[in-house]
Amino acid sequence: MEVLLWLGAIVIVLCSFYAVGLASSHRVTVKLRKEREAKTFSDGSFAELPEAEIHSTVSSYNLSYVKRAFDIIISFLLIIIFSPFLLVIMIFIKVSSRGPVFFSHQRIGKDRKTFQCLKFRTMVPDAEKRLDALLKENPELSREWSVQQKLRADPRVEPLFGQFLRSSSLDELPQLLNVLRGDMSIVGPRPVTEEELQLYGNWIPVYLSVKPGLTGPWQASYQSGASFQSRVAMDVDYIVRANLAEDVKVIADTVKSFSRMNSL
DSSP: OHHHHHHHHHHHHHHHHHHHHHHHHHHHHHHHHHHHHHHTTTTOOOTTSOHHHHHHTSOGGGGSHHHHHHHHHHHHHHHHHHHHHHHHHHHHHHHHSSSOSEEEEEEEOGGGOEEEEEEEOOBOTTHHHHHHHHHHHOHHHHHHHHHHSSOTTOTTBOTTTHHHHHHTTGGGTTHHHHHHTTSOEEESSOOBOHHHHGGGGGGHHHHTTSOOEEEOHHHHHTOTTOOHHHHHHHHHHHHHHOOHHHHHHHHHHHHHHHHHHHHO
């Protein structure tokens, strides 16, 4: 019963934010259209623009206190609701394999500030060391990694629980703590490593103008096999036109994608 009450509270909060987002989305969209007409984006690059002009091409919502309030409220509510479930996952990881419960990896955040992105550990403890050798020994896996920056059938994944947590994206729930402390947002581009950031090319300044997100357009679109360049295009499109209504829609679409994925 208490869980239902908490879920009801989240629905009310999301609906309230959605209404505010609809009220402000038209103003933001018009502003961005004028910017596009002025700059035309014909060269596909923001690299030559001064910082003030870069920010003028990014949705003002991404830089606002409204988005931060949205992040704090939603992440806090979700941590409370899922705390018993998170505890069960932590116990299961601890008793089923050797190694730490959590895995943290350095990611690039807003203004190129680095932070430790949290996940439940789903791989063997020395997974990072094994990756280089794995890619050198297997050309097919190396090609897959170069295109998608991930492996569908990663042999480093723990057999008992790792695949389930990864396929269900439950391994990313600890990132709610990253959101709460301000490293990330609920919705935004995916957090990337320095190596992955270089694949954004001329769009790097745009990516660095906002916080990465727990979910985003790529996860919401259910395109697990999309190339990294497709993900870059989705991220940039979101950053440029984001608003509160869009964030609520992305969250709803993420839930749909999660349900569809776990029903297969």
